[in-house]
Amino acid sequence: MTTHVAHKKILIVLFLVAFGFTSCKNNDKEGKTSKPGLIFRLALEMKPETKIWEVANLFREELQKASPEHGIEQGEIVVDFYDQGSIGTERQLLEACSFGVVEVVQVNSAVVTTIEPSYAILNLPYLFVDKEHHQKVLNGPTGKEMLNMLSKHDLQGLGFYSAGFRSMFFTYPKDRPCASTPEEFKGLKIRVMESPTMINTINAMGASASPLPFSELYQGIKTGVVDGAENSVKVFASYRYQEAGCNCFSLTEHSADQHVLIVNQKWLNDLEPKYRNRIKEVASAITPKYNAIWDATSKEAMEYVEQNSVRVQEVDKTAFMESVTPVYDEFFEIYPNVSRALFNQIKND
Structure with a gap:
């Protein structure tokens, strides 16, 4: 038995134990068992307060509503x-989805690079001019092309x-202005x-990049393992x-961030057309509502930061843009199979 196959079997067993198959039935308030037409699992690592969590929540809520047209x-x-x-972590969930253990997952696009290198292009520094450009790419033909790239991974x-x-937040001496240059x-x-x-980007911007699981970040900052993070x-x-x-928040805005809803392809294709079409429709329809939630809560978050004695530092992005120029050449050396045409397509969208 190969190591990969053994790991796959262990992963499946662990997930089945975690699920306990308790979700196979849906009990109503009277204790009776109903038989829905479709039951599936949706998993993510984020918690509600992050608000990126709302992607999965809105997806779930809309799908459980009636859809007479379908x-x-x-x-x-x-x-x-x-x-x-x-x-599980995002990496574990993505792998579980490819195995068909979990039907749908929500993960950060950076995690997807572990199976599809082309997704790393989305994390290139200063790739997107502004929020409008970012949205246009994600929700347009280029975004659709990238979503379809995952078919080779089931x-x-x-x-x-x-x-x-x-942007970057960190612990800094109180008697000095927050860092604002490389x-x-x-x-x-x-x-x-x-x-x-992302490692090369932060190093190029002057700091020292320290890979660390997200779950360990808070304690890592508290104990000095790292000085801060970027998010x-x-x-x-x-x-x-x-x-x-952390007492400084420098608005470098060096990299756009995005999550992806991903489904096991075989499971989706095997569904009744009405369910398959509804799932695809809802995934698109929730975007405006989610964007409104994100924008409103981001504004509230900035107010929270300022009210809690965290210094917010504006920066001149010109120096940072110049500092990360080598990252582009390094990117295509690390990912020689990633299309430069895709990079140009994003820049020109």
Whole structure:
């Protein structure tokens, strides 16, 4: 038995134990058992406060509603919901989805690079001009092309969802202005995801990139393993990183962030057409509602940060843009099979 096959079997057993098959029946308030037409599992690692969680939540809520045009009644679709990493990290969930253990997952696009290198292009620094450009790419032909790339991995992307732009937050001497240039970031250990592109970006911007599991970040900041991290203001506020010691938030906005809803391809293709079409429709339809939630709560998060004695620092992005120029050449050396045409397509969208 190969190591890969053995690992696959172990993973499947672990997930089946976690699920316990308790979700195979849906009990109503009277204790009776109903038989929905479709029951499936939806899993993610994020918690509600992050608001990127709302992608999966809206997807679930809409699917469980009646859809007369599809001939679907209220409660005919039941979504068993597993959030806050209750059954695994994003990497584990993505792998479980490819094996068909979990039908639908929500993960950060950076995690998808572990199976599809082309997704790493989305994390290139200063790739997107602004929020409008980011949305246009994610929700247009280029985004659809990238969602379909997952078919070679027995998966299908359902949709991209913007999580804004990532900036740097960290612990810094109170008697000094927050770091705002590449030179001032030297010596700061900044947590990043295990993505070569994101590691190279932070290093090029002057700091020292330190890959660390997200679940270990808070304690890592508190104990000095890292000085800070890079993420959206919403994530900062949700996890209250000021309580771990972060007192600076520099608005580098160096990289766009996005999550993806991904489904096991065989499972999707084997569904009755009405269910398959409804799932695809809802994945697209939730985008405006999700964007409104994200925008409103991001504004609230920034107010929260400022009210909790965290210094918010504007930066001149010109120096950072110049500093990350080598990252583009390094990217295509690391990922020689990623199309430069895709890069140009995104830049020109």
